[in-house]
Amino acid sequence: MAFTAEQLVGNCSFLLSIRFLAGQMRGMFDAGPRLARLLASHQRWLLTQTAYALNLEYDARDPTSGFTAVRLTGRITAHKVASRNTVLAFIEELFTYRFIVHTPGDERRRPRHFEPADVSHQAMFAWILGNLGALDLLDGGQRAAFFQANPLLMRLVQPRIARNCLEDAAWREPPEQVALFLWTEAGGLVVDNFIARMDIENTDAERYSVGRVDTRALAADFMMSRTHLQRLLAKAAQRGSVGWDDEPRKTHFWISRDFVEQYCAWQAIKFAYVDEAFEWAKAQFEEMAV
Secondary structure, three states: OOOOHHHHHHOOOHHHHHHHHHHHHHHHHHHOHHHHHHHOOHHHHHHHHHHHHHHHOOOOOOOOOOEEHHHHHHHHHHOOOOOHHHHHHHHHHHHHOOOEEEOOOOOOOOOOEEEEOHHHHHHHHHHHHHHHHHHHHHHOOOHHHHHHHOHHHHHHHHHHHHHHHHHOHHHHOOOHHHHHHHOOOOHHHHHHHHHHHOEOOOOOOOEEEEEEOOHHHHHHHOOOOHHHHHHHHHHHHHOOOEEEOOOOOOOEEEEEHHHHHHHHHHHHHHHHHHHHHHHHHHHHHHHHHO
């Protein structure tokens, strides 16, 4: 039985799973920084997941199916995630950096179909594997091992996750404190960095210690403007989401308990969809194997 979002939030070990996944995402960034940035803002996350799902849902009997500019634009704009121009610019960026390619034979046809390059397949597989591994920490399950041993599950799991997340307004629209980071470029990388580093053992009632944060080094690491990062942190500090123990030097950083609770509740929505999709796909897979 898959976890519900409510069960995840109520699980005393869920924060450990959140921190584990944040560390996994950091590893993905180190392995492919430019590609990892595609998941570093919530808008790009939704675009990436939806585009990948469209590709997996391609039906050769229906030439309008699959990942095309029209299909992605239609699905994204229907949920007011991005404008048509933003979607088209996103596709152009993916193609320029060779994260997607034209489907062989479609170079001059209309509608022109795209498909993920090998590096994109590997990254999406790693993302799902990391989420399943985080869920396994909660109940000692073997989701990640089963998924890794049966990679064809990807075709069933990923589109179901993407569709459910896109259609759920509670996931599309993060809570205010979280949205401040997640709707900005590389904001997700910043949050993952803080979550992965925060000390969950030694904390007071209001905050978690993250330790020393050098904004110059952090901005350079994530290929973002230092000014942009400082403004982002300043806005978050004004809302009480983050702060420094050693004003005005601003090196020893903390993140508020309220922010972490909001973030965990929001992440629980996605984790529940990941778990549900895996359980459903596993059942379908085992039934076909009989």
